[in-house]
Every structure is written in structure tokens, then in C-alpha cells.
Amino acid sequence: METAAAEGAARAGVRFVLNGSPVDVWAAPHETLLAVLRDTLGATEVKYGCGEGVCGTCTVLLDGAPINACLLLAVQAAGRAVTTVKGLGAEGHLHPLQRAFVAHEAAQCGFCTPGMLLVAHAFLADHPRPTRDEIRSAIAGNLCRCTGYTRIVDAIEACAGTGKAARVEPR
Amino acid sequence: MYPSPFAYHAPVTMGETLALLARLPEAKILAGGQSLLPLMNLGLAQPGALVDVNGLPGLETVTEDGGGLRLGALVRHRTLETSPLIRRRCPALAEAASLIGNIRVRHRGTLGGSLAHADPAAELPLVAVALGATLEISRLAGAREVSAAEFFRGYLLTDLAPGELVTGVRIPAIAPGTGYGLAELVRRAGDFAIVAACAVITTDGAGVCRQASLAIGGVGPHPLVMRRAEGLLTGGPLTDRRLAEAADAVPGEVAPESDVHATAAYRRAMARVMAYRALAQARARAASGPGRPA
Amino acid sequence: MARRTPDEHPDPFRIVGRPLPRFDVADKVQGTTLYAADWRLPGMLAGRILRAVYPSARIRRISVEHARGLPGVAAVLTADDVPQNALHEDPTGLGLSSFATPVLAADRVRYQGEPVALVAAESEVAAQAALEAIEVEYEPLPGVFDAGAALAPDAPRVHPDRVNLLIHWKLRQGDVEAGFRRSDAVVERTYRTQRVDHAALEPEAAVAWVDGDGVVTIRAATQVIEHFREIAEILRLPHNKVRVMAPFLGGGFGGKEDMTVEPYVALLAWKTRRPVRMLWTRQESLLARPKRHPFTMSYKTGATRDGRLVAQEISLLADAGPYPLLSPRVVFAALVVGCGPYRVPNVKIDARAVFTNNVPTSAMRGFGAMQVTFAYESQMDLLAEQLGMSALEIRSRNFLQKGDRLPTGEALETEAALPHITARAVDALGERSRPSAPSGRVGRGIACNMQPYGRTVWFRDRAQAWIGFEADGALVIRAGITDLGGGQAASLAQLAAEVLGVSPDRIAVHIGDSALTPLAGGTFATRQLYMSGNAVVKAAGELRAMMIPVAASLLEAAEPDVQFADNHAGVIGAPERTIALARVVAECARRGIPTSLLSGFQGEHAAPIDLETGQGRTFPDYTFGCHAVEVEVDAETGTVRVLKLAACHDVGRAINPQSVEGQIQGGAVMGAGQALMEEVAVEAGINLTTLFAGYLIPTAMDMPDVRALVVESGEGKGPFSARGIGEPPTGPPPAAVAAAIQDAVGVRLMELPMTPERVFDAVRARPARPKNEARGKV
């Protein structure tokens, strides 16, 4: 049982870009990107929900494409750009999708929300004018237990270039 | 989320890779990681060493190969799904890839990984068998080829020997008048199929079947080729009756097992239904114009 | 948007009733919300649980020496290390099924996954290695794995000192035998529901530490901070030495109502004197966290020729797993609403929960009332079929009305707008869809339900809230509620905003801290809006009453003419005469009048029911609803697709219509998931559904848009006449889908989930379909 020793011994420096800024971390090969983001870098906006690639709460964008952070080794992120939901909008300045999620109450517990926003963002970049069915298909891999999805689809639809403005109510 | 520790190797040349695999016969190859890493996260796989092949050059390419296609082992599911060349030359593969799991899995998962993992209900092994694909395999001692039909040996079991790497897949040229059909039954969108069927039919100008290929997944240890159904179709006109007869032959040729999602009896019955649907689609596509590729 | 009944008077409210964006959602979309697992402290250890591999076994020996000696291991604990290895519970509040549940199994394990030992180590990997190094020698014992078999006299006992029958509730009203003799049609069927997992996307998690003042502090994903008391007893500490904080939850649905990680993480922090984080993996959550009870429900229902219900005899049997948890209460709720929202003069119900060696079961959204909806609504359809009536007709003839006597003998005290609700749901389906393929068959069905909200009256429920102004006129609400994601915190702000005229963005809500927020009694039983909503409205009203005279004197107006609105005090009818609330606050301070107060709301209370007849007062009130669905069945495969789902509930008053709709949509999809897809399969005590890939909750592709229809009857016992809406929407979908399947392919399924295979088998076994136009038609 030299696990603890092995853990320390094989750590390697990994450099990647997180939300636009370069980061350098020490990561052991067996650490997933999810573990390093959450435990080492404090990027707790990326969630753990299953570790099987099923739930989508760990979604990040890797060079712009949505992937499972739970199914990528941190060392495999070297030299690449990782985007979490914090890379979507700027501090205090929400991305239109985030605004639409608030306006439509497309989040309840919010645990699926960071992943959902990232998938929606990547999807809209390729499909500026999607149908509701296309939106449903795009987010099908990201589970939500609270909303039943209707409002998530509403919010994404409101953001797509369909000309429909997001429902905005003053707070 | 917390796999147990292992030694990690990320070779960047083929020679280095094959040497490593020869030296570390117990090492696991890491491609897209979408089957291996879940197992490791769950503690169900605890390999002592991983050989990450993602850094190998040239394994993500898709090229025309005679009238067919050659696909590198690291071609991602997402590329299969979206590449204009693949959609034109081999839409069956593109459609099959689009049915896999979720968008995140498709961005990472690879063709070679799916074939090597050999899940009995997986789409790509099924389509590879139905299309008569050939796998290219390398080891330190040299390279070899094996047909998809012979590659799958049992439940999660393939023809691969320790030290061997799948490097690419060749899809043969598709004759004019060929159409494909893909039908699957899933309990939930994106999940592994309960039963999946892939049919490829080539007709002559008069609607007579020149060649038929039918494979079924989820009803045996690996995708099964329905020889009797194929025989019943070849050489005759593709009437509804003949399609039904061919589909009726399917339950007798499958060997499903029960699990929490479906009993063997249901899988057997569904194999017939999916076979018919795949055949009917293939017939329609074959008829919709000569030269329409599978 | 709320759609009001046409007869309703215009909205008298400024803030209540508006679809305000929730402040917590604004944080959640930015990823700044810190859930339980997101908390980190320096020197934090990783805590893990070693779980039983057998469902029923004796522990011969546990050896932990090797594990303790591994590098990075800070503690390995077994039952011997737990100061008080028993959790004393009285789930009925009547002493009927008091029980001491072990925290860690000592000599016996009674379900697969039962905690046996605890580990704390420097990293998750080291903790995992330590778990693997603990040696447990088991001697497998016979177990009991079926609720029915558990009642056999010679069944192995789950607990040697008591029989397997955990609880038996009885309800007797009228004379059912005479009733059946008077009936023209009698339908007798048995229904089965499955084990369901809450599958909140946030797995169970907590961080615990011993704070500087020696207080064991646990920041946990829990619905109930009041568990600090039980944790204190386990640690043998005074109650005031344990503090539980609940951050925003990533979903609860009842799965975080019992304790999950709390006692274990607390033990490890207490023993190591270091912060410990414990995260359950999804797989251990699926393996061992309590599920929704599988019910077997035998119903015999009699009606007259004109469709009036005469008698109903019901036997309910629930598999409780090996420990009581909340089973007695779940089964009690099922008993009370076993007949659904209908008048039935003669009723006999026996509701039992039994011990087995299967995975434990406890609270889940719908809490017993959900399961029986499947049965009583199916019975209504089958009766209608026998009597040649439509589903709508038979229901309309029997709907409960205000003032009617419930089977418990108590009167229904609020409006039950069922005819209106049902019509709304049915209308919303619109035109019938065409099948999408030759093998497609389209069908429709409806189901109504009633769901209690609030705790059983003999628990004498209480909730408190503490509200105060800051010097700048901003408002602070402190309430010991937990927010599961349903907007519990935001709705309190909205209520206070209404009463005190403070804009919601000037209100901070502090929740979920057993040391600093006044206790509110947990978020479950759809009680939080009812209880804490009333508490906040009461506290805000009292605060307002203290401040109005001060404002009146500043404004030189009569007190009745003063109003608080838009962060100002003003004179009604004189828009120019306003002053900032901050000025009123300052003036109060000068005069020594408090601008902050604690108040409480006492829920309805009454003596316990009669245990032999079930007669008496039970729940404070009920929420009523109706769902209408349209499905397409693939007749060749048995696959069912929900094409349309309209869900209508009377919420009394929608405090935030957008949040209400969200509850309805999410609840309906959860119910539809239970109808068609979800099941935790357990065979001989072994859980076969421990992967998330195998536990099928619906994706966005599996469900249609849900039309949420909100009726506001203006009657309910919550603040501003609101009714609870958290749980009710999960109830109707299974029965409505079953009806729609029957409409489509002529077979009635009586077991959940209605998988493609079950539908396929039923269609294949179906006798030639008799022609009967009225059957099941909506």
C-alpha cells in the first residue's frame, strides 16, 4: 500500500488556461480535471454529480467544446483552454444566457446550471436559430432534476437569435 | 472522481508507443477515456499503468481510400457525426455516432476506443460489422488487419492481444444502389440501446436485392451477423413479405441475456422489430436513387 | 404567469403575485453559490464510510489495525468508538414505533450498504486505501426481502426482539360491507409502485469541524438543521454544543430529510479534532440512501349505477427496509388520502409498513400520498369503464367540496376547486396529435390528486422568523429554513417586501443555521411556505405595527393613512408626502423603539387520531390538482412517449407565479419519470441500480414542455391564502399516463414503472378489445 507515496511522487506541473488566465498546478496523473479544478484551484462552480459521464454537472469547455471534467485527466488539459461558467460573463456583468436563466427562473437548485449554461453556450455558437426540439436535443446529456427542462428551453430559446427578447423583470 | 494511482505514459510517436505497450503488457491504453475513466472512477478498473495515445500524430485523420474511407483510431465520435466527408461517404457511421451517449462523450470518445471496448450494445461496433469494416492493428512486431466481424470475440472481448493498438479502420467502397438503415430501442434518450439493428442493402436497378447485410447489437456478447436473414433477402425482390420473413428469422439467431432493463425474451422480440425497421429504411434509401451510399 | 379564475377580483398586492427573479438564481447562474461540498478548510481531511456488502449478516470480527497504520490515515472508527451508538426515534410522535437505530453496525448488518466503519485521511485516495484495508468477517444470515413475506409467522426477523410489522394504521368509516352490497359496480385490483431514488443532482455532502468555542459545527446538505439535537446525543454532548448549517441545496426532494452524512462526518471531526469533508459518491447514494417506498396497494371500490362512490376498502403495504426512519409517517399520509379527492361514505383502510433487509425507505416528495394516487385514480377509470362513463364524468360526481367530511371524519376546510382545475387541464391538451409512425397509437388520460401540506396536527408544528431593519433601511430576515432549490428563501423576501414596503433587492435573507437563525422546523412536508411564510408575515406585520406610529408622527398623518411602499413611508393618496424608511428607522432608534423582532407561527394543532378508527384531525390542509397527458405508444415495442402534459393545481395564491410554475413543471416531470422510467431494482437485498447510468431520470428529450396551470382560489392556510405546492405535482402523472396508455392500446398497467417491456407484454396478452367509446376518453 504505497498509494500515498505514489500520490505525491508522480506529481507533475500542468499548465493550462482557465477562463482566459494561465494557471500552473501540480497534479498527479490519477487526478481528474474535475478534482484539480475543485480541490486544487477552488473552481467549485464545476460540480461532481456522478463520475460516470452521465449527469453533466462537471461540464467544462475544452478549447470551446463541452466535455466531462470527471472523465479527463488533469494532465491531459496541459496546453489547452478550459472554460467554466465563470468564464462566460464577467464579474457583475452577466452573459445574455445567464440573464435569460435568471429571468426565466431556469434554475431552481442551480446544481445543473453551470454545466447547462456551458452546453447551451457552445450549442448556440453553432446553431444561432435553433428549434425547441434542437435545443432539447442539445441539452439532453445534462440532467436536471428540478425544473423539468421547460424553462431551461425557454431561456435558451430567448437567447437564440430568434428575435425574442428575454423576459426581464426588475428585481 | 478519484481513480487510484497509476504510472502515466504519454508517448508522442508510434514507435515509442508500441515499445511501451510491448514492455508493459498490463498497461491500459487511454484514448477518449469515456469508457475507461468511468470504470477507474468507480474503482472497477485499477490499472497500474496508462498509455495515453492522444498525443500520437495522424490518428485523427479521415481520408478517402479508393471509393471508401480510412479513419484513424482517434477520430472522435463528434467528428464521425459532423464531418462532411463522412456524412457523404458513410452516413450510417455519422448517424450511429450521433446516437452515442451525450455531446460531452461524443467530443472525447474515439472510434478505436469504442471498437476496442466492444460493448455489446454500442453503435460503432454494430455499424462496423454491418458495413464490413476492417481494423488496422499494430504491435511492436508488426501490423495486421482483421475484419470487424472477426474482431469481436465475446462480451467486452476482442481479438486484440496485449501490446496491440488499433490504429485505424477502413470502410469499403459502397456500391451504387446501396442504402442503410439503423434502428434502435432505447429506454432513455442517448442511452446504450436495448437492441440496435443496422442493415445495408444493395439493389439492382429493378429492385432486386444483390447484397444484404444485417447486424444486431444488444442481443448477444457482441454484434451478431444475421446470416439467415441475409440469405433470405439476397437475390430476391425486396417486398414487405420478404423483409418480414427475414426479420422473422432474426429471433432464432440471437442469444440475448436478461438484465434490469429488459428480459431476454423482450430483447429477442425487439430484435425482430428493429431488424425489420432497419431493413425497411435500408430498402427505402437503396431505392431512393442509385449511388446513394450507405 | 398566473392565470386567475375569471371571477376573481383584481390583485390587491404590490409584490406578492409578481414573477420576481430570485436572488439565489442570480448567484447560481454565476457559479458563486457554495454548496456543501464546495466548502474547504485548511487541514481538511477526507471522510469515507465502509459499507456492508451483505444485506443480512453477523459481523464476526472487524480488524482496523492495518488501516490505522497506513500513511495519511487520521482515524478509523467502528461502532465501539461511537459515544452513543443509537439514534432514538419516535417517528409517529405517539410512541407507536420508537426505535434505536445504530449509527454504525455493531454485530449485525441489516441492509447492503449499511455503514460499518468510518475513515478520515489526508486525501480521498488515502481514505479509499484505508477502507480497502479494513477487514470485516461476515457470517451471512437469512434475510427477508419481500414485504409480504416479512409478515409470515416463520419469516426471519429483521430485529430479533420485535416482529417485522413496523406499523399498522387503521381507518374505519361507515360500513364497507353494506356499501359494497349497495354498489352496482365493484372494481378490485392490486397496484404496485417501485423503489425510486430522489436523484438530487447534488450528492450528499458536508464539512464538519470543531470550532474555536468547542462547538461541533457541520455545514451539510440537509433539509433539516434540527438534526443538531440527534448529532449531539450521538456524541453525548449538550445540544448547544452542536451546530448545523445548511447552505443552499442542490436538490433535496426528501432525500436529505433524514440525516445522511451528518453523524458520520461529525464523529470524524470530533475524534480527529480536524475539519473533515465527507462526500458520498453517486454510487453510494444510489446504493444506500433511503428511497421512496415501494407500495403494494389492494383496492376494492364500489359505486352506484350513476357513478357515485359508495365504499372503498384499501390495504396498503410498504417495504420500510430495516429501520423505521419516516416510514410510519409516510404510510400515515397514504392512509389519510387513500381515497383521493372524492367523497366516499364507507371506508376501510389498513396501511402497514414492514421491516425487510432491503435498502431503507423514507421520505420522498409526495410522501405516501403519491403512491396511492396511482391506485385510486386507476380505480376511478376502471369504474368509469364498467359503468360506461367518461373519466371526467365519474370524477365530477364525486369530487370533494369544501365542508365535506374526509374519511378521517374531519371536514375539509378550504375550497377544492376540482371541477375548474380538471377542466383547465383537459382543455390545455388542445387538438389530439397524430401518430408519428404507422405503429404509433395516441391516447389521453387524466388524474387528479390531493396532497397534504404541513405536519400532522398532533406534532404542534412551529416556525419562527426574526426580521429587522438596518440603519440604512435595508431589511434582514433570519429564518432557520433550508432552501432546496424551490425558492424557499426568496419567497420569504417577497412576503416581507409586501408587508413592509421594502423592495426585494434591499432584503437579505439568512437561512439554515441552527445557532444563529431562529428554528423553523425543516423543509419537508410542503410546510415551509405555510409555516415560515406565515411566521415571516406575522413578524413583518408586528414590526410594521411598531413603526407605523413613528412614521405617522414624522409625516404628520393619521396612522391609518400611512403606508410603506418602495422603501418609503408615505401618506395614502398624497404621493408627495413620503420619507425614506431609513428615516423612520432612525427615528425609532432615537425614541428607543425596536426595529427588529422575533416572532413565531404556531401551526394548527389537535389531539391525535383514534388509533382504532383513524378518526380525528390529521393534516392542516390539502392542495388539489389535475394532470392531463397525451402519449404515443409504439404498439410494436411498447415504448411510451409523453407528447403533452398539462398540470393544473390550485395554489390558493401564487406568491411568485414563476416559482410556482417551476415547482409544477419539475414535479410533473419527476412523476412522469416514475411513471415510465425510474426504478431502483433490488433482488434478494442486493441493489442492482448503483450506477447513475442505470437509474433513468428523464432527460430533456424524454419529456415535452409542461403546461403549468395555476389556479388561485384565494383559499389556503399559508400566507395570503397560499397553499403548498412543493410536493403535489409529482402525484398525478403515473395514473394519467396509465390511463393514456389504455386509451391508446387498450391495456391497463397496474405496476410501475410502465416500461416498454411491460406495455409490450400487456399488449400481447390483451384479449380482443371490446368496443366501448366512453372508456378512458377525456
Ligand SMILES: Cc1cc2nc3c(=O)[nH]c(=O)nc-3n(C[C@H](O)[C@H](O)[C@H](O)COP(=O)(O)OP(=O)(O)OC[C@H]3O[C@@H](n4cnc5c(N)ncnc54)[C@H](O)[C@@H]3O)c2cc1C
Ligand atoms: C455517459 C456515457 C454514455 C455513453 N453512451 C454510449 C452509447 O450510447 N453508445 C456507445 O456506443 N457508447 C457509449 N458510450 C461509450 C463511448 O462511446 C466511449 O467513448 C467508447 O466506448 C470508448 O471510446 P474511448 O475512446 O472513450 O475509449 P477509452 O475509454 O479510452 O478506452 C476504452 C477501452 O478501449 C481500449 N482502447 C482504447 N483505444 C484503443 C486503441 N486504439 N487500441 C486498442 N485499445 C484501445 C482502452 O484500453 C480501454 O480498455 C458512453 C459513454 C458514457 C460515459
Ligand code: FES
Ligand atoms: S460528474 Fe461528470 S458527468 Fe456526472
Ligand code: FES
Ligand atoms: S436546477 Fe436543480 S438540477 Fe437543475
